[in-house]
Amino acid sequence: MKLKRILSLALSGILLLGVIPFSIAADETYVTPFEDVTETDWFYKEVLSVNAEGIMTGKSATVFDPKANISRAEVVTALARFACVNVSGKGDSLTFPDTQTDAWYSDYVGWAFENGIVTGYDNGNFGPSDLITRQE
Numbered sequence: 001m002k003l004k005r006i007l008s009l010a011l012s013g014i015l016l017l018g019v020i021p022f023s024i025a026a027d028e029t030y031v032t033p034f035e036d037v038t039e040t041d042w043f044y045k046e047v048l049s050v051n052a053e054g055i056m057t058g059k060s061a062t063v064f065d066p067k068a069n070i071s072r073a074e075v076v077t078a079l080a081r082f083a084c085v086n087v088s089g090k091g092d093s094l095t096f097p098d099t100q101t102d103a104w105y106s107d108y109v110g111w112a113f114e115n116g117i118v119t120g121y122d123n124g125n126f127g128p129s130d131l132i133t134r135q136e
Contacts, residue, residue, distance in 0.1 A: 034064040041066070055081045072136075073105035073128035076112040087111040096126035103128070 032038075037047045047064055050056040055078050058064035070078075080087050091099075091106025099109055105128050112118040113126075120126045 033062060034058055035062050037064050037066060050078075053081075069131040071128060072118070072126065072130050072132055073103075073109060075132050076118060077105055077108040079117065080108045080111050085111060090114060094126075096120055096124065098125040099128055 032044070032048055033051075034047065037044060041047075043066055047056075047066055051058065051064070056064075059068070087107040087110065089107065090110030091101050091103075091108070092110070094101055094106055094110050094113070096109070096113075099106060109118065109126055109128065113120070118126065
C-alpha cells in the first residue's frame with residue numbers, strides 16, 4: 001500500500017511538472033507592432049515569433065500583411081534568416097540575368113543557390129519578384 005501511494009505521488013508530481021511550463025507559456029503577454037495582426041487571428045503568435053526572431057519583418061513597421069502572397073526573394077530571405085547563416089557577399093557572383101548583385105535580396109539568393117535550395121528557371125532567370133506557387 002505504501003508503494004502505491006509513493007508511485008501515485010511521483011506520477012502526480014511528474015504530471016504537474018509537465019503542465020506548469022505550458023500554463024506559464026499560455027499566460028504570456030504578447031504585444032504586436034502590426035495593425036493588421038490581432039490576438040484573435042489564428043496566426044497571431046506565429047507572426048510575433050517570426051518577427052521577434054528576425055525571420056520575417058513585415059511589409060512595414062506597422063503592417064505585416066499576413067494574407068499577402070510571398071515572392072521568391074522573400075522566401076529565400078526567410079529561409080536564410082531561419083537557418084541563421086551569414087549570407088554576406090553570397091550575392092556577389094550571381095549569374096541570374098534578372099537579379100542585381102546590389103539588390104536587398106542578392107546575398108540571400110546567392111546563399112540559396114550555392115546550397116542547392118534554388119536553381120532558377122529553365123530560361124536562366126531567378127524571378128525574384130515572382131510569387132511563390134504551392135508547387136514551388
